[in-house]
Amino acid sequence: MKAKRTARFAVLAALPTIFALAAAAPASAAPGSAFQINLESLNNSGATGTVMLGVNGTQLTVKIEADGLTPGAPHAQHLHGSTEGHNFHCPDASADADGDGIVTTTEAVPMYGDINISLTTEGDTSAKSGLAVDRMPNADSTGHLSYERTIAVSQDVADHIQDLHIVQHGIDPNKNGKYDFGKGKSELDPKLPQEATAPTDCGEVEGASVGAMPAGGVETGSGSTAGIESPAMFGVGGVTLAGAAGAWFLARRREQGQEG
Numbered sequence: 456m457k458a459k460r461t462a463r464f465a466v467l468a469a470l471p472t473i474f475a476l477a478a479a480a481p482a483s484a485a486p487g488s489a490f491q492i493n494l495e496s497l498n499n500s501g502a503t504g505t506v507m508l509g510v511n512g513t514q515l516t517v518k519i520e521a522d523g524l525t526p527g528a529p530h531a532q533h534l535h536g537s538t539e540g541h542n543f544h545c546p547d548a549s550a551d552a553d554g555d556g557i558v559t560t561t562e563a564v565p566m567y568g569d570i571n572i573s574l575t576t577e578g579d580t581s582a583k584s585g586l587a588v589d590r591m592p593n594a595d596s597t598g599h600l601s602y603e604r605t606i607a608v609s610q611d612v613a614d615h616i617q618d619l620h621i622v623q624h625g626i627d628p629n630k631n632g633k634y635d636f637g638k639g640k641s642e643l644d645p646k647l648p649q650e651a652t653a654p655t656d657c658g659e660v661e662g663a664s665v666g667a668m669p670a671g672g673v674e675t676g677s678g679s680t681a682g683i684e685s686p687a688m689f690g691v692g693g694v695t696l697a698g699a700a701g702a703w704f705l706a707r708r709r710e711q712g713q714e715g
């Protein structure tokens with residue numbers, strides 16, 4: 456599976472002809488374009504990955520292959536940022552405002568912006584689902600995570616996809632294979648471990664389109680906007696994230712000027 460997807464990425468990168476066609480055509484008639492993102496570790500997590508963002512009209516296909524994640528644990532993941540010209544970027548260690556050694560979500564948001572799209576596995580993809588961990592992908596027992604979904608997005612997002620960043624959350628500094636309170640409580644909800652909500656990696660679109668996404672062969676998301684879906688038990692260390700989903704949602708909603 457992993458090898459197959461890696462091969463597909465390689466094929467994408469080898470399509471300069473299609474890229475040239477896409478670049479020459481009017482935006483509305485473009486067959487689509489694709490952008491590569493390299494995910495780089497935050498919080499010394501060791502997490503890395505590769506993302507392909509394919510835009511075809513207002514259909515966005517997101518493919519993520521990441522490694523070094525907390526094994527067997529759900530990882531909230533989002534497209535952060537704004538389509539309105541703000542200069543957001545991935546944070547570095549200097550974002551650790553209180554100097555406690557962890558760049559928390561709250562400390563990082565001023566740098567990478569609010570949630571624009573929640574990269575869930577099914578259902579709603581708006582900021583409302585930012586902590587819908589029952590619909591976020593899990594890393595496998597080796598810390599690998601594969602994700603692929605095609606979702607309907609706004610024209611603004613389609614036009615400004617290069618201004619958005621991918622962020623995955625969930626760290627394991629003490630390497631015990633689960634989220635615990637070794638780094639204290641989450642600032643988003645004191646019932647949650649900081650490890651469960653802190654960002655683990657971030658990536659920005661670099662450079663121009665690398666080609667076009669292949670048509671077909673990908674799951675099409677429902678694009679549902681049904682609203683908040685019942686948050687599930689996080690199921691790690693006896694901690695439930697049910698309360699956190701609401702807290703994060705409300706915190707983001709206050710600042711969120713738009714929905715993905």
Ligand SMILES: [Cu+2]
Nearest residue numbers: 532533535622
């Ligand atoms: Cu995020």
